[in-house]
Amino acid sequence: MIAEARSFAGAFLDRAVVRGVAVVPMKRGDALLVVSELVTNAVRHAPGxxxxxxxxxxxxxxxxxxxxxxxxxxxxxxxxxxIGQHGLEIVVALCDRVDSVSTARGKIVCAQIMVV
Structure with a gap:
């Protein structure tokens, strides 16, 4: 699931480039790392x-x-x-903003990162 999420995000950013959005290659890598870390946390720490x-x-x-x-x-x-458990530290360091919002079914972790 983690690799699929990263691949999905990579394809999403590739489509943005095709549409003329100048995604900075280093920021693309940062964004993929953030996706990997957030999805990894969800898979490891949530029951569903x-x-x-x-x-x-x-x-x-x-x-x-x-x-x-x-x-x-x-x-x-x-x-x-x-050793380990640095994922959220990495996400916070790379992103412009990171929030967590409670929902009826659990939570949503939202991260924002400028990629241009």
Whole structure:
């Protein structure tokens, strides 16, 4: 599921380039990493299905991952010796904004990143 989500996001950004949106290659890579991290968190920490939604408007890519867990993600304190569990730290570092919204079925984690 994680590889499929990343592939879906890559194809989405490729279509944007074909339509004339000047997606910066490094930002494309950052966006794919954010998708991978958010979907990985949903798969690992939620008991049910998850979904990915993407929107690109004036260079701002909005990434929304919904899952069935009510628990909002919490970035851990920086610890360079910790192995793993740095995903949300990476997402926060790469994105312009990251929010979590509770829903009746769980939550939606929304990240925004400029890709142009």
């Amino acid at each position: 299905p998850c979904s990915l939604a993407l929107d690109l408007d004036e260079g701002l890519l909005k990434i929304a991952v919904s899952d069935t867990s009510k628990r909002s993600p919490q970035a851990q304190a920086f610890e360079p010796r910790r």
